[in-house]
Amino acid sequence: MYNNTRPPRSPRPPEVQQRRESLVKPTWVNVNPGQVSPSTLDAAFAGVTDVGGIGFQGQQPSLEVANVNNNAITSGKQPSVQQQRREVELYDIFCKVMLLGDSGVGKTCFLVRFRDGTFLSGNFISTVGIDFRNKIVTVDQVRVKLQIWDTAGQERFRSVTHAYYRDAHALLLLYDVTNKVTFDNTRAWLVEIREYAQEDVVIMLLGNKADCGAEREVRKEDGERLAREYNVGFLETSAKTGLNVDLAFLAVARQLKSRKTEFAAADDAKFNVQEYVREHAQRPTCPSCI
Secondary structure, three states, X not given: OOOOOOOOOOOOOHHHHHHHHHHHOOOOOOOOEOEOOHHHHHHHHOOOOOOOOOOOOOOOOOXXXXXXXXXXXXXXXXXXXXXXHHHHHOOOEEEEEEEEXXXXXXXXXXXXXXXXXXXXXXXXXXXXXXXXXXXEEEEOOEEEEEEEEEEOOXXXXXXXXXXXXXXXXXXXXXXXXXXXHHHHOHHHHHHHHHHHOXXXXXXXXXXXXXXXXXXXXXXXXXXXXXXXXXXXEEEEOXXXXXXXXXXXXXXXXXXXXXXXXXOOOOOHHHOOHHHHHHHHOOOOOOHHHO
8 A cells, every 4th residue: 555645844944935925925006107106105104205206206295295194193093095195196086088080190299288288299100009198187176187098090909999998988089180081080980989988988079280271171160060960079179289189178077077976066967068169169370270
């Protein structure tokens, strides 16, 4: 007969055990830009002025962090990590916005104009896959964090874009007023939106490059007619001059804010994004666009 009893295992050296535990030890991951890690927050709340962490970059902690620290001292208890992160990020509503449209219509320039207030002049560089930026806007004293996704317009990246439709709260569909093909393709984009996006998603049709001069191929009336057909908001914009760029995002933020009951004002129930942009839109200054 064979003896199947295994001899007892010898205990592992302490350094090996510690190394194995470190491999499975959970760590905090900075998923959303603008958040800071708990270790950075701990350093900030301890009064350290040079934390060198994400969000502070070695600078003195902001006044908001100091205020939270004072509140924690007076109340006698330390806020949770979730409360600390919320106070540091300082926003009330989170919204995911996607920029859609053919390649070359100016989606990246549109995003940079809104995010940084600058225009990307020079050579054309196509977006590969998908990218995003964050910006917080204030609507009626409510801080709305817009996470804006810049998508690639090429056909080979379309399947990647589809995967992000479902989680989007708002979709901005851009076409180039100097390129009629991009305008004709907006119908195909709208069909995809109806297929993959949520039913209550906010949709806006934007005719970009309205600083066109004599190069215009798509009339403003054509864009307005298409928007009425699909019951979506419409604006003509210019990433170069900033025409109606901020208005497009503010209209989306106001619409999404009106759906949040805890932040909705008395007049939000009758808010209509199409009427709002129609009342506040600026007209292009070039003679051929008027």
